Amino acid sequence: QVQLVESGGGLVQAGGSLRLSCAASGRIFSINVMGWYRQAPGKQRELVATVTSGGRTNYADSVKGRFTISRDNAKNTMYLQMNSLKPEDTAVYYCNAEVRQLFTQSLYQYWGQGTQVTVSS
DSSP states (O other): OEEEEEEOOEEEETTOOEEEEEEEEESEEEEEEEEEEEEOTTSOOEEEEEEOTTOOEEEOTTTTTTEEEEEETTTTEEEEEEOSOOGGGOEEEEEEEEEEETTTOOEEEEEOOOEEEEEEO
């Protein structure tokens, strides 16, 4: 199977920065799209940013200019650099990956357990 593990969350003041990481491991042949999603209490889970295996990115309008998504294909790891954080960025951030598995080469969507980001004002 495949596991996704997020790290880097925490408590920061408004205007501060955090760097999230998502490490994928297991029976991986390749990873197509990876993305970050977030969910605040009482709200729907929303897209933050995605990055393809070729490095193509897209961002939610709310984070453009502040967040940067990237990935290291050799390490099967994705990052989210978050700058100029605002209280409204407070949420659980989830890693998502579309993975082609070894042997079967079947495509599956995987989710991490999430990491809490709290931005105080």
